[in-house]
Amino acid sequence: MDELSRIFLALADPTRRALLAQLQRGEATVTELAAPHSISVPSVSRHLKVLEQAGLITKSKSAQWRNCRLQPAPLQKVEEWMRPYRDFLSTRLDRLDAQLAINPDRPDAFTELEDR
Amino acid sequence: MDELSRIFLALADPTRRALLAQLQRGEATVTELAAPHSISVPSVSRHLKVLEQAGLITKSKSAQWRNCRLQPAPLQKVEEWMRPYRDFLSTRLDRLDAQLAINPDRPDAFTELEDR
DNA sequence: CTTGTATTTACGTTGATGCGTAATTAGGCT
DNA sequence: AGCCTAATTACGCATCAACGTAAATACAAG
Numbered sequence: 001m002d003e004l005s006r007i008f009l010a011l012a013d014p015t016r017r018a019l020l021a022q023l024q025r026g027e028a029t030v031t032e033l034a035a036p037h038s039i040s041v042p043s044v045s046r047h048l049k050v051l052e053q054a055g056l057i058t059k060s061k062s063a064q065w066r067n068c069r070l071q072p073a074p075l076q077k078v079e080e081w082m083r084p085y086r087d088f089l090s091t092r093l094d095r096l097d098a099q100l101a102i103n104p105d106r107p108d109a110f111t112e113l114e115d116r
Numbered sequence: 117m118d119e120l121s122r123i124f125l126a127l128a129d130p131t132r133r134a135l136l137a138q139l140q141r142g143e144a145t146v147t148e149l150a151a152p153h154s155i156s157v158p159s160v161s162r163h164l165k166v167l168e169q170a171g172l173i174t175k176s177k178s179a180q181w182r183n184c185r186l187q188p189a190p191l192q193k194v195e196e197w198m199r200p201y202r203d204f205l206s207t208r209l210d211r212l213d214a215q216l217a218i219n220p221d222r223p224d225a226f227t228e229l230e231d232r
Numbered sequence: 233c234t235t236g237t238a239t240t241t242a243c244g245t246t247g248a249t250g251c252g253t254a255a256t257t258a259g260g261c262t
Numbered sequence: 263a264g265c266c267t268a269a270t271t272a273c274g275c276a277t278c279a280a281c282g283t284a285a286a287t288a289c290a291a292g
Contacts, residue, residue: 005128012124013280017197024200030239041280045240047280064238065287075201078194081133085191088140129250146269156252161270163250180259180268 003055004081007074010054015039016047020056020070027067120197121172125192126170132163136172136186139155141185 010016019033034044051057055074059066061079126132134150152159164184167173171190175182 002130004133005130008124008128009279012121014118014121015280017120020201031237039280040159042237042240042283043281049240050279061288064287066239070201072201075198078198079202082191082194084140085136085186085188086195088186131250147267155250157268158253158270159251165248165270177258180257182269 003074004055004077007056007078010050010056010074011078013047013050015044016051019044019047019051023057023068029065029067029070033068074094119190122170123172123194126166126172126190129163129166131160131169135160135163135167135184139173139184139186143185145181145183149184192197 015037018037019041022023022028022036030045030048033048034041037044044116048057048059052059055071057068059068061067117217118196127136131153134153138144138149138152146161146164150157153160164173164175168175171187173184174187175184177183
């Protein structure tokens with residue numbers, strides 16, 4: 001399992017994305033994070049483990065509490081992976097818009113023209 | 117299954133990301149997309165179905181061929197989802213303010229935020 | 233040392249995922 | 263019609279993901 005797959009898989013769950021959203025407000029313990037959810041605390045703990053193994057969060061222990069904190073690196077990796085697509089799709093859309101202004105009946109006649 | 121989960125789940129597979137990378141070069145049929153991979157054509161067809169249901173590609177049929185093409189909307193949705201995280205993680209002062217708003221009585225709870 | 237709290241791990245179940253092979257649908261061609 | 267190619271769907275199988283309950287671990291305080 002490569003790193004990007006771990007990151008995307010971690011993000012592919014609404015509960016885990018909600019946990020990340022909670023952590024935007026600052027650090028939080030496991031029970032604090034579990035409170036707004038209807039699922040059990042062990043389930044939240046497992047979700048946090050997935051997020052941790054994806055590098056999206058880190059846990060620092062003080063006594064029996066684990067303070068969870070957001071980490072920026074994985075999301076930066078996602079940005080890097082997306083960059084060529086954003087460049088490609090933006091230029092492609094621009095050219096498609098231009099083509100639609102000229103030939104509104106054949107928007108797909110433009111596809112093979114693009115080589116990068 | 118919400119839309120973002122479908123998108124992230126579709127991206128959480130190396131084969132599917134490789135298929136998207138191939139489509140950066142333009143349209144391609146199913147067999148063309150399957151050629152560089154060691155898996156079977158039906159498996160690639162199923163992967164493409166996942167990508168299609170996530171909105172990442174569309175298929176236009178001409179005769180018995182399906183021309184697959186990249187679609188920008190889902191990746192833009194991912195960008196939108198990531199934006200608040202990028203803003204949050206970029207500046208340390210924001211984190212400090214957020215932490216003070218949540219835990220005004222425990223100023224030492226965010227001392228770890230100052231490293232890095 | 234015992235109790236209470238926070239968290240993780242174990243266990244069993246359920247549903248989803250990924251794969252290859254085989255069968256099926258669909259279109260073009262002679 | 264018959265045949266060939268492209269693509270999807272059906273089937274069986276193995277693996278993995280998510281959940282709750284229950285047990286286990288870790289730590290602080292009485």
